[in-house]
Ligand SMILES: Nc1ncnc2c1ncn2[C@@H]1O[C@H](COP(=O)(O)OP(=O)(O)OP(=O)(O)O)[C@@H](O)[C@H]1O
């Protein structure tokens with residue numbers, strides 16, 4: 080399938096869906112406080128833009144900080160785990176516990192103990208996002224080809240040289256796949272944390288806007304905030320996919336197009 | 340002069356497999372020695388013991404002095420994220436040799452195996468035979484005096500294999516290398532070697548040590564000559580005896 084078709088087909092489906100939605104709303108005279116049409120939502124977006132834009136920036140701030148912390152924390156922990164099976168065996172179960180405990184359940188506690196609102200949200204989002212980076216990178220660092228390991232040993236490579244020349248590049252595809260998942264999870268984590276925080280924190284991200292508009296029955300604005308979140312999620316995913324492509328396009332099967 | 344010798348070497352893996360028992364073997368300087376035997380008789384294990392990639396569970400590996408080793412594995416074993424030049428340069432980089440000198444030496448090694456012009460390609464862009472050549476260039480780049488090859492051409496087609504055989508012989512003849520070469524093929528071993536060690540399985544051991552007298556240049560004509568056929572017969576018989 081051509082690149083253009085891959086882009087055009089979903090766009091077409093989306094446009095048809097929006098058109099059907101608008102027609103449905105107009106034909107049945109559905110009031111906007113029940114179900115606003117796409118036009119009404121677009122109007123709300125334009126009217127409330129300064130407010131929504133500021134909120135988007137707040138949410139994205141938490142998201143990117145959490146993603147950076149997940150990349151550094153997850154990747155760094157994986158590097159430490161790779162140094163010793165003992166450390167890995169001692170700590171990995173706790174990483175799993177953090178991962179499997181629903182963030183919704185931990186968030187209220189974090190919000191109580193951490194006074195700084197931004198930091199509290201950041202911690203919540205980080206807990207959700209770091210695990211895929213950690214587990215993928217740990218796996219990748221161990222996945223180095225045994226033949227290549229023999230080769231490095233024959234060449235008299237030191238530990239750091241094996242890490243630098245072999246293990247890190249071999250782990251790169253795994254790491255990047257983890258980062259791609261972490262990107263989406265950071266946004267989810269940030270929004271969940273904002274919901275839990277409600278008005279408790281000084282910040283007012285998009286989740287807070289959704290809650291606030293809900294109380295006021297401003298349904299079009301709820302949809303507008305929701306649409307912004309989706310766009311942000313797609314943009315993050317696309318950006319990380321691009322990074323992955325830039326890094327791997329020359330050699331890794333996943334990014335190399337097979338010539339037929 | 341003996342470069343390296345295995346003395347009464349045995350190897351038993353932790354799962355109880357006895358891969359080698361009582362192996363005595365000496366590689367003299369300038370020899371081209373083939374290890375010939377059926378699958379699973381411990382040829383790779385013997386080579387790995389020589390290279391120090393595995394420890395013997397009995398006996399000793401004795402070196403006259405420290406030698407520079409080159410090792411070519413059964414598969415090309417290249418780093419897919421490095422270019423051809425990057426792969427060949429790797430052993431020099433690990434040894435801390437400067438970038439420009441390493442690149443120059445890697446280019447020379449690539450020219451030696453007939454791959455000049457492919458420096459910037461990635462392994463996935465090469466054919467199987469070309470990948471094997473890269474692996475050989477990488478083994479040669481450090482200027483080894485002992486080259487260990489583990490069935491390097493087993494996965495290649497007959498034509499490529501014959502050509503690489505001749506290239507390898509040329510390298511050996513021109514450089515004074517000592518070569519230990521693992522193979523399944525009677526014909527390949529007879530064509531290449533100055534001495535053939537025939538191995539038998541379960542447990543792996545050396546059952547025949549056949550020296551091949553120097554019979555003129557090893558070229559296309561040698562493949563159809565009487566001494567070649569005679570040697571093939573002798574080695575085949577030894578191999579058959581080993582299998583029964
Ligand atoms: N890491 C290992 N652990 C356990 N057993 C092993 C290991 N490596 C090899 N063996 C066993 O040792 C024996 C010899 O193996 P080796 O790889 O040396 O054979 P080979 O002669 O090189 O065979 P082939 O020609 O098929 O490559 C086999 O029976 C094999 O199962």
Ligand SMILES: [Mg+2]
Nearest residue numbers: 382383413489
């Ligand atoms: Mg083998």
